[in-house]
Amino acid sequence: MKERVLAGIRPTGKLHWGNYFGALQNWVQLQNQYECFFFIADWHSLTSEYDNPATIKKWTMEVLKDILAAGVDPKKCTLFIQSQVPQHAELHLLLSMYAPIGWLERVPTYKEMKQELADKDLSNYGFLGYPVLQSADILLYRASKVPVGEDQVSHLELTRELIRRFHHLTGREVFVEPQPLLTKTPRVPGMDRRKMSKSFNNAIWLDDPPEEINAKALQTLTDPARTHRSIPGNPDVCTVYDYHQLVSDEKTLKWSDDGCRTAGIGCVECKQAMAKNAVAYFKEFRERKAKLKNDAQLFKTIAEGANRAQRTAAETLGKVKEALGLNYAN
Ligand code: TRP
Numbered sequence: 001m002k003e004r005v006l007a008g009i010r011p012t013g014k015l016h017w018g019n020y021f022g023a024l025q026n027w028v029q030l031q032n033q034y035e036c037f038f039f040i041a042d043w044h045s046l047t048s049e050y051d052n053p054a055t056i057k058k059w060t061m062e063v064l065k066d067i068l069a070a071g072v073d074p075k076k077c078t079l080f081i082q083s084q085v086p087q088h089a090e091l092h093l094l095l096s097m098y099a100p101i102g103w104l105e106r107v108p109t110y111k112e113m114k115q116e117l118a119d120k121d122l123s124n125y126g127f128l129g130y131p132v133l134q135s136a137d138i139l140l141y142r143a144s145k146v147p148v149g150e151d152q153v154s155h156l157e158l159t160r161e162l163i164r165r166f167h168h169l170t171g172r173e174v175f176v177e178p179q180p181l182l183t184k185t186p187r188v189p190g191m192d193r194r195k196m197s198k199s200f201n202n203a204i205w206l207d208d209p210p211e212e213i214n215a216k217a218l219q220t221l222t223d224p225a226r227t228h229r230s231i232p233g234n235p236d237v238c239t240v241y242d243y244h245q246l247v248s249d250e251k252t253l254k255w256s257d258d259g260c261r262t263a264g265i266g267c268v269e270c271k272q273a274m275a276k277n278a279v280a281y282f283k284e285f286r287e288r289k290a291k292l293k294n295d296a297q298l299f300k301t302i303a304e305g306a307n308r309a310q311r312t313a314a315e316t317l318g319k320v321k322e323a324l325g326l327n328y329a330n
């Protein structure tokens with residue numbers, strides 16, 4: 001039997017290179033090795049977008065298309081939308097009783113997000129419970145592995161503490177302790193070298209058309225010390241070179257590295273070469289995404305995923321109810 005993996009993504013906008021190279025590309029590999037449950041965490045978006053919920057569906061559909069266009073195959077994995085599997089909400093409620101408020105307040109992302117989104121009122125119950133909902137997501141599928149970025153490790157740790165407390169207080173072992181699946185993923189900076197993020201306006205989107213990729217390549221920060229064509233540069237501190245490493249072959253990398261260090265090439269030609277490779281790299285993605293419409297087929301695909309997810313989720317929830325003696329039917 002294959003080991004089970006669960007991974008989720010919060011829909012906050014369409015996906016950019018950071019999402020792709022940091023997570024999505026990994027999903028495409030994982031679906032061949034593991035029994036995978038992949039989902040779009042739309043309720044998690046609601047914890048911060050509660051005052052503008054109309055955007056959530058729009059972004060969920062956009063992210064769904066990005067996931068499919070990137071090569072996640074609903075025949076190889078179970079792909080679904082969180083809110084279409086109500087068991088997530090039910091387990092979240094039950095787990096919330098076992099989640100001390102102090103634990104939740106100490107989760108580093110809680111304080112960070114509140115600071116980062118200072119103009120947004122995040123003093124709500126749902127936002128504090130974000131990692132409890134995330135725990136429910138994971139535990140429903142009894143997944144042993146969860147691919148997470150470093151920022152999510154603390155959430156997984158909370159999940160494990162929550163399990164121990166639940167098992168201790170109920171005297172029943174119903175959950176599987178998930179381990180983080182830490183895969184080597186490249187750091188993908190934004191065009192301005194800060195973290196790539198929608199809110200920093202420094203992202204390259206997966207579906208950016210060729211002209212846009214070219215324009216963004218020209219805008220991307222290079223070695224700041226290379227102020228003239230005649231001054232040699234250092235690719236190690238150049239964002240364009242970071243991008244080359246994602247989309248270019250060995251030969252081009254060598255050309256860029258040598259040419260930069262010897263001032264044999266200029267930044268403009270280096271950027272153009274990178275853009276050309278990036279355009280080619282995402283060509284298939286763009287073609288596949290353009291074919292995906294918000295149509296009956298797309299909704300059917302995602303409903304099938306929800307059905308499959310519900311079967312596993314309901315089984316786990318049944319065990320939880322039994323552990324709590326809340327199984328009135330039998
Ligand atoms: N919190 C995750 C993020 O922001 C998204 C997420 C929600 C998730 N539920 C999950 C990730 C369960 C892994 C497992 O990226």
Ligand code: SF4
Binds near residue numbers: 234238239240260270
């Ligand atoms: Fe960056 Fe290329 Fe310019 Fe070197 S030549 S600084 S690698 S863009």
